[in-house]
Amino acid sequence: MAGLATSLGAGAATNSLAQMPDIDTIFLFGSNPTEAHPIVSLYLKKALKKGAKLIVGDPRKTWMAKRADVWLNLKPGSNIAMMNGLAHVILKNGWENKSFIGQRTEGFEEFKVQAAKYDLNKVVKLTGVKKEDIIEAARLYADAGKAMIVYGLGVTEHQTGTENAMAMSNLALLCGHIGRPSTGIMALRGQNNVQGASDLGPLPATLPGYQSVTSEAVRKKFGDAWNVEISSQIGKKSVEMLEEACHGKFKGIFILGEDPAQTDPNVHEVRKALKSLDFLVVQDIFHTETTKFADVILPGASFAEKDGTFTNGERRVQRIRKAVEPVAGMAEWQVICKLANYMGYPMNYNHPSEVMDEIASLVPIYGGISYDRLENETLQWPCPTKDHPGTTTMYTDIFARPGGLAKFMVLDHKGPGEVASKDFPLTLVTGRIREHYNNGSMTRRVPGIMELVPEELVEINPADAKKLNISNGDMVNISSVRGKIKARAKVTNRSQAGNVFMTFHFEDALTNILTSEHKDPITGTPEYKACAVKIEK
Amino acid sequence: MSDNTINIKMNGVAVQCGLEDTILTASKKAGIRIPTLCHDDRLEPYGGCRLCIVEVNGGMRPLPACTTPVAEGMEIRTETEDVRKIRKSVIALLLSNHPNDCMRCESTGDCTLQDLSYEYEVDGSQYEGEKCELPVRDDNPFITFEPTKCILCGRCVRICNEVVMAGTIDFNGRGFDTIPDTAFGKPRSLDNCEFCGQCVSTCPTGALTDKKARGKGRAHEMKKVRTTCSYCGTGCNFDLNVKDGEVVKVTSAYDAPVNHGNLCVKGRYGYDFIHSDERITTPLIKKGNKYIEATWDEALEYCARRFSDIIKKHGKETVGGFSSSRCSNEENFLLSKFVRTVFKTNNVDNCARV
Ligand code: SF4
């Protein structure tokens, strides 16, 4: 979400989901909501029934792509070229929103020069999309009264992920499609609490609430509240900790509820790093690939076993409530406190609501949130004070950047970190399916779901399948420079010729053995969406 | 008074409503209950069951509340003698070919037809009807369909087509044999169904039920705990249904701000992992190549000692923490605080930023 933060001020979706049915033009980019976000898709379907126009940017022929007014079936990794191309068309035809640009943005002149370089011939070549389609998409988006960009992991899970998000902001700013109801940019995230986890601070450069560790005032505020001196040295990103571990320079990690040994692309390196640590503690509800490397495994509590809050993709802070006792007697919040006490730092709370009160006192965007209020109200941050109703539409008058203006960013097409080659002629796009979730540790333990989707499938276009003499249901080997796995083939038009699709929900077909080590240099988000592979029977 | 307000009277009480209101939506604003069977707020008004009929301005014919828009000056009466009589006969007709088998029905206590029969004092004896004898269909992992209990309200068909747009079910067959069914009566499978269970959530009778929860307890035995889904970032709310310390079912929260009672297959049916026997139930400490069970105190004391030793020997910049987008806000905050106050570094990150 660093992309939106740079352009607009906050790394979060600009509107609320409930506004979606009133959209005039939906620009759905790199997201397959009928599979990955089914309930969001219901809102979009409602908009479509009310006559909304639909532009879909996706290399796969998804449910939405089939119903789109314009389907931009762009090559994986060509998002920036696509966005610059659309901006080019809009500027050439004078469709931009001049008053919005003048009053609420900065950096437009530089952006204009950059967009001018992306003429259609160039963009057609880079993206593989037809000229007419690009023009029609630009017109539909620019013309709309209420236009919403909805993007998913197909945008962020690239080495240019942050820039991709900035490129979408550019487009919205160009047309002034931001800061009004049903008009803005919605990012659909993968994990349930990725928004809350970003908001509340397990990040190396910021304290909770995106407050920089380099600011003395911020450090003092937290230091006073926590009765310690906060280090002014920016911490290491997870990637950096792991890299240093491989070289024996990083020694001990506490991993709370994550499974990098399965879900990180380039799992080889991660495993090597975990093996090299002196001491690894992993807390999780199930044994995972990662717990295999742990010196101490601590049992976690599921969401049904504890009180707390999650913040969803539209900034809505919502309660989870304890329905049954934690299987091992303690929930994570209690364990962290206890460990802190053992290490000499007193950390004591009677209930997670007290943690929320502390959050409210230190994190301005959560300032007005409390468990009491959440009993009767539903709140989207920013909610700075106890009488603030929360914010459904952001940036109605100013942007959250210094000076209150949004910023156009100058961006260049870079392409994916790895492209198809003679030896590895196909591009692997990874993603999610509706029935399973992430490393599958939860959904694989739901018998009914396993009955429906028992194993990994590699989706391959009929034309490619024919060339390779593969039929539906064949077991095939999929390999990249980094490794090889087996999976059953599913021959389907959903994959474009030249692309194949897999998930990473199954332990026995570890898709991430194949995926590349390229990461977004700004956020460290891995490039799950494009790597070169070959398939053999 | 603005142009957009319409003033009506309902059971003698003045009610202000908007242009888009129907008599039914206006009644909800006024806190007056009008019974319905074929209506669900998630669906377009249908006007099929005739239960919501009300008297308007003493007119000749009663009108369906769900499809009649309000008009200035309307005087509406929702519980007149005549209206009650019509409702009674509607219910009696439905019961005439209903199995009337409430004592062992999965939906007892959670069935609108049952509630209305009670409220309007109707039993199945008024009309002699032919009973439908189609077999129970549960040839899929999640959804049981008992055609004999179906009152053809069409809610399942409409929610599947109007809201989910999956097109899985439609009214098949003719006349007496009409049922909401899949094309060619094929079992529900991923080829034709999303297993979102929206159809189950809207069914006002025991015709559609959650297969996994059958026999696991009645509505009144369940402790319902409102919570937020732990799968994706949409943030759907639902109620965990708990009986004897076990989550046995998920039911819809119709007033949920994000999802209004709708869920996907993971949220509605993906709860088995909670009570999986593969859960880690006790702290484990690695000794040699084996993991030895430990108490919380032993394990945490050991962790504290090892981390402290590393910090002493190699410095605080060699330790850190990864947190998870799966954990709660409070846990993320605490881990962030832990690393800063206990390890005294900023080496804390969210390892999967997806
Ligand atoms: S589960 Fe969902 S998709 Fe399947 S029939 Fe019911 S409403 Fe339709």
Ligand code: SF4
């Ligand atoms: S199955 Fe239930 S929802 Fe569907 S038509 Fe019959 S009674 Fe109505």
Ligand code: SF4
């Ligand atoms: S029910 Fe489905 S769509 Fe809703 S939050 Fe859960 S996983 Fe996401």
